Amino acid sequence: MAKSKWIVDTPHSSIDFSVKHMMIATVKGSFHNFDASIEADPTDLTTANIQFTVEVASIDTRNSDRDAHLKNADFFDAEKYPQITFQSTKIVKTGEGEYDVTGDLTMHGITRPETFAVTFEGQGKDPWGNEKVGFSAEGKINRSDYGLKYNAALETGGVLIGEQVKTSIQIEAAKQA
Numbered sequence: 001m002a003k004s005k006w007i008v009d010t011p012h013s014s015i016d017f018s019v020k021h022m023m024i025a026t027v028k029g030s031f032h033n034f035d036a037s038i039e040a041d042p043t044d045l046t047t048a049n050i051q052f053t054v055e056v057a058s059i060d061t062r063n064s065d066r067d068a069h070l071k072n073a074d075f076f077d078a079e080k081y082p083q084i085t086f087q088s089t090k091i092v093k094t095g096e097g098e099y100d101v102t103g104d105l106t107m108h109g110i111t112r113p114e115t116f117a118v119t120f121e122g123q124g125k126d127p128w129g130n131e132k133v134g135f136s137a138e139g140k141i142n143r144s145d146y147g148l149k150y151n152a153a154l155e156t157g158g159v160l161i162g163e164q165v166k167t168s169i170q171i172e173a174a175k176q177a
Helices: 064-071
Strands: 004-008 014-021 025-031 034-041 044-055 083-095 098-107 110-125 131-142 161-175
Touching: 025 064, 034 161, 044 098, 083 110
Parallel strands: none
Antiparallel strands: 004 034, 004 161, 014 025, 014 161, 034 044, 044 083, 083 098, 098 110, 110 131, 131 161
16 A cells, blocks of 8 residues: 555544552543644555644643643643654564554653554544544653653652653544545
8 A cells, every 4th residue: 555644533532641649549641632644554654754743731630730730840831842742763563563663752842762562453434435544552751851850759658750651542544635
C-alpha cells in the first residue's frame, strides 16, 4: 500500500497517563485537546512521518484543583509552554503490526528522544465510506527529565509523586482525500 496522509479522529481517540501518588496509589488523567498528522502506509510504519501536538491546558485528572496545580509553574507552566509535541525520527518493526517509534518529545521547553511501542490495530471503512485506521501506543517517560521536578517527601519515606509517567494512546485516523 502507498503512503497516505491520515488525520486523527479526536472524538474516537485518547491520550491518557498515569503516575504513582504517595508510592501506593495511581492517579490517572487525560489530555482532551490534541492533533496528529500521520503520513504512512499503515501496514508498514517503518517509513512513516508521525507528528503530535497536545494542548497542555486540556489536562484532566477529574480534580479541578489538581488540574489547576498541574497547569501552573510548579509543573507544566501551561502559559509559558502551552504544547507538548512529538516528531518521529526512527521507526523499527518489532513484530507483526508492532513497532518501536522513536522521536523528539518536547515538553516544558525541553526536547528529548523517547520511544513508544506502537501497534497497528487495523483498517476499515466507516458506514459513510471513509477509510480509517487504528493504532495504540504505550510508553514511559521520566517527568523530571523535562524539568517537572515538583515533589514532597513523605513522613513514611519516599515521595508524594512518582517520577515515571506511563502513557497510553489510542488513535483512530481518517485517510485524507
